[in-house]
Every structure is written in C-alpha cells, then in structure tokens.
Amino acid sequence: MLKGKVIEALQSVKDPEIDSVSIIELGMLEELEITTNKIVIKLLPTFMGCPALDIIKSNVIKAVSSIEEAGEVDVQFIFHPPWTSDRVSEAGREKLKEFGIAPPPRHIEETGEWQADCPYCGSTYTTMENLFGPTACRSILYCKSCKNPFEAMKPVSTLM
Amino acid sequence: MRYALEDALKNGAYRDAATELLFQLADDDFILAYRGSEWLGLAPHIEEDVAFSSISQDTMGHAAMFYQLLHGLGAGDPDHLAHARPAAERKNAVLLELVNGPGTYLTEPHYDWAFAVVRNYFYAQAKKVRIEALKNSSYQPLAEAAVKVNMELYYHLLHWKTWFTQLLSAGGEAKTRMAAAMEKVFEELDGLFSYGAQGEEFTKHKLIDSEDALKARWLQLMSPVFESLDLKMPEKFAMKSGNGRNGEHTEDLQTALDTLGEVYLFDPAASW
Numbered sequence: 178m179l180k181g182k183v184i185e186a187l188q189s190v191k192d193p194e195i196d197s198v199s200i201i202e203l204g205m206l207e208e209l210e211i212t213t214n215k216i217v218i219k220l221l222p223t224f225m226g227c228p229a230l231d232i233i234k235s236n237v238i239k240a241v242s243s244i245e246e247a248g249e250v251d252v253q254f255i256f257h258p259p260w261t262s263d264r265v266s267e268a269g270r271e272k273l274k275e276f277g278i279a280p281p282p283r284h285i286e287e288t289g290e291w292q293a294d295c296p297y298c299g300s301t302y303t304t305m306e307n308l309f310g311p312t313a314c315r316s317i318l319y320c321k322s323c324k325n326p327f328e329a330m331k332p333v334s335t336l337m
Numbered sequence: 338m339r340y341a342l343e344d345a346l347k348n349g350a351y352r353d354a355a356t357e358l359l360f361q362l363a364d365d366d367f368i369l370a371y372r373g374s375e376w377l378g379l380a381p382h383i384e385e386d387v388a389f390s391s392i393s394q395d396t397m398g399h400a401a402m403f404y405q406l407l408h409g410l411g412a413g414d415p416d417h418l419a420h421a422r423p424a425a426e427r428k429n430a431v432l433l434e435l436v437n438g439p440g441t442y443l444t445e446p447h448y449d450w451a452f453a454v455v456r457n458y459f460y461a462q463a464k465k466v467r468i469e470a471l472k473n474s475s476y477q478p479l480a481e482a483a484v485k486v487n488m489e490l491y492y493h494l495l496h497w498k499t500w501f502t503q504l505l506s507a508g509g510e511a512k513t514r515m516a517a518a519m520e521k522v523f524e525e526l527d528g529l530f531s532y533g534a535q536g537e538e539f540t541k542h543k544l545i546d547s548e549d550a551l552k553a554r555w556l557q558l559m560s561p562v563f564e565s566l567d568l569k570m571p572e573k574f575a576m577k578s579g580n581g582r583n584g585e586h587t588e589d590l591q592t593a594l595d596t597l598g599e600v601y602l603f604d605p606a607a608s609w
Contacts, residue, residue, distance in 0.1 A: 224489060226398025256402065257481035258490060289495060308492055309388035313395055317387075335484060337491040 179211055179246050181281055185239040193229045195273060197272045204264025207255065214236060214248035216241060221260035224313035262332045278315065281331035293329035295320035339477050342409055354538035355476050356410050358545060361582055363403035364429035367419055368590070369460060370397035371597055372433070375442045381450055389495060395489045402482055409478065420601035424591045428533070432456065432525035434590040451518035454504060458497035463529050465494055466554045475543040504590070505566045523594045526574040533582025594605055
C-alpha cells in the first residue's frame with residue numbers, strides 16, 4: 178500500500194531540466210526500502226557531476242514526506258550499479274521526444290559513433306553538431322530534413 | 338581479496354594506502370577541473386565552450402565522488418577536503434596545477450589553447466589507463482566508482498584526441514604551438530605517473546597496478562597516434578618542478594587555492 182504511494186510520489190518528481198520526464202522513467206530509482214518508521218530511497222545519478230542532484234534530492238524528500246504514513250525519508254545517491262541509458266523506460270523515451278529530446282540511441286558503432294532520429298519529424302537524416310550539450314547527459318544534433326536543431330540524450334553503457 | 342568499506346576500516350595499513358591513493362585521484366581531477374573552469378567563455382568557439390565546461394563539470398563530479406569515498410574512510414568532510422587543505426597536503430600531479438597561460442580569467446587571459454589540448458589529452462588517456470586498472474582494485478567501492486567514471490571519460494578522451502589530431506594536422510602556427518605545448522607537458526609528465534613515496538603500498542595491497550605498468554600501457558596506446566601524426570615520443574619524461582604526490586607544488590597551486598577557496602573560507606559553516 179505504502180509502497181504504491183511512494184512510487185506514485187516519485188513519479189511526480191521530474192528531472193528539473195526536462196520537466197516532462199520523471200526520475201522513475203529515467204531509470205534512476207535503484208532501491209526502495211520501507212520500514213515502519215523510515216523510507217530509504219537509493220537513486221542512481223545519470224552523470225556524476227550533474228548539478229541537478231541536490232534539487233532532485235530535495236524534491237524527492239518533499240514529495241515522499243507529504244504521504245501521511247511516511248516516517249523519516251532518507252535519499253541517497255549511489256553509483257553502483259552505474260546508471261546506463263538503457264534504463265530509460267519506454268514511457269520515458271516517448272516523453273523525451275515530446276520535449277524535443279531524442280531518446281538515447283540503443284546502438285553504438287564500434288568506433289563509438291552513434292545516430293539519433295529527429296524527435297520532431299522522425300527523420301534519420303541528422304548530423305552531430307556537438308557531443309556535449311547544455312547538460313552533461315545531452316548532445317546537440319541537427320535535422321537536415323526539417324532543419325531543426327535538437328538535443329539527444331547521450332548513450333552510456335558499461336561497454337564503453 | 339576484495340575489501341568492502343568495513344574491511345578497510347578494520348585494517349589500518351590498508352586504509353592508509355587506500356586513503357593516499359584516493360587523495361591522488363581526487364586532487365588530480367579537482368585541480369584540472371578548476372583549470373578547465375577558468376576557460377569558461379574563453380574557449381576558441383562557442384561549441385567548445387559548451388563541451389569543455391561539460392567535461393570540467395564531469396571531472397569535478399569525479400573529484401567529488403573520490404572525496405566522498407575519502408569521507409567514508411574517515412578523512413573528513415568532502416567540502417573541507419576540496420576547499421580548505423593547504424598546498425603542502427595536496428597530492429595532485431604538478432602538471433595539472435600549472436596556470437592555463439599568462440593573465441587571469443578576469444584580466445588579460447592570454448591562455449594557451451595548445452597547452453590545454455595537450456595537457457587534457459595526455460591526462461584523459463592516463464586517467465583512462467588508471468581507471469581501467471582501478472576496475473580491478475581490491476577496494477570494492479573504488480572499483481565500483483571506476484566503472485561509473487569510465488563511461489563518462491570515454492567522451493572526454495574522444496574529444497581531446499580529436500583536437501589533438503586536428504591541430505597537429507593543420508597548417509599555420511598550430512604545429513609549432515602544439516610542439517611547444519608538448520615540450521612543456523613532457524617536462525612534468527612523469528609526475529602524473531608517479532605514486533609518490535608511499536606508492537609501494539598501493540601495489541602491495543592490490544589497490545592498483547604498478548606505476549610502470551600504467552606508464553607502459555599509456556605509451557602503447559599513444560604510440561599509434563604519435564606515429565600517424567609523424568611525432569616522436571621522447572625516450573624519457575621529466576618531473577621538473579617536483580613530485581606533487583609528495584606535497585611538492587608550484588606557486589601556481591597556492592594562487593589557485595587562494596582563489597577557489599575564498600568564498601568557502603569566508604564562512605565554512607554556511608549552507609549552500
């Protein structure tokens with residue numbers, strides 16, 4: 178019962194920089210421990226230097242503490258297992274697109290190169306403008322079909 | 338055997354060795370990320386400004402993670418470790434503390450992009466070699482951290498390698514300036530591979546492979562790049578300004594610490 182409510186509360190916590198996608202859809206929730214007087218939530222940061230982590234943490238505490246039965250709420254960031262971009266859920270991938278961000282590509286060439294389809298028109302005719310984007314987890318691309326610049330979530334995997 | 342945090346805390350010699358190694362890892366990333374941040378707004382073009390600041394942010398994140406691991410081992414508060422330790426206690430390689438060039442980021446910053454490219458490329462490759470070795474570290478939390486760092490580092494290395502090869506394949510003054518920058522970096526490069534006075538403890542406790550093994554691996558990975566660009570790898574590197582692992586540093590580090598610690602030291606108890 179309580180677990181369902183906690184998950185629901187976590188679903189309401191969005192990435193501060195992509196406000197259509199929740200931290201659950203991004204695959205950041207790794208562990209949820211619920212005991213009589215304490216809720217421990219272990220999250221995986223997407224990138225270690227992400228400045229949004231503190232904001233996410235306080236938003237999680239705020240959201241979960243508002244549940245009536247909730248006792249103390251403890252939020253921890255852990256880096257094992259590492260977050261990888263394949264943890265983004267199907268719903269998360271769709272919502273990223275709605276926000277104008279291509280979901281992380283599932284395939285990376287042996288050379289390390291990858292492609293992302295345009296989130297606006299779906300074209301595969303895109304070019305990489307800058308591997309590094311406005312935040313650590315995004316790159317900047319350009320669609321040659323609809324002539325829009327767009328961002329893509331960087332693929333990260335343990336195979337790199 | 339693999340040591341969890343609890344195991345490390347029970348074994349004094351092991352804990353000391355892990356602490357020493359973690360200070361080297363943390364301080365290296367911390368000071369280079371700071372030097373990178375000084376380039377903000379000054380990089381050759383806007384795309385590079387975005388990329389370099391992103392890399393510096395990742396690198397600072399790695400330093401923060403290593404300071405956090407130190408905190409676990411009882412070394413103190415991570416913010417204090419980053420901001421308030423005097424130069425003589427810092428364990429970063431001298432190469433990484435050197436100024437970006439003449440001037441400061443506020444007044445007349447005549448920074449040297451060639452030096453930035455060479456220093457960052459050589460460091461990213463050395464860090465890659467080190468992180469690969471750390472994936473097999475006997476200290477479990479460090480081995481886990483290495484997996485995370487490695488995924489981000491992949492993009493850094495790709496970035497600096499691209500700059501390095503492009504500038505060395507370019508005409509004009511690029512080649513001459515890159516050659517001068519390489520000469521400067523080689524003069525301190527040995528300090529990056531050094532583990533300092535307590536280095537034997539690292540290998541004894543199987544925290545990381547030997548200095549020699551890592552250096553050989555770096556050379557092996559760099560050689561094809563050097564050959565393709567018609568560059569000659571020097572027979573030996575130097576450590577001209579002292580061994581940072583033993584707390585020997587240049588004036589550049591002190592100046593950087595005075596600047597970066599100014600706000601923190603104004604009121605260490607303030608909450609942000």
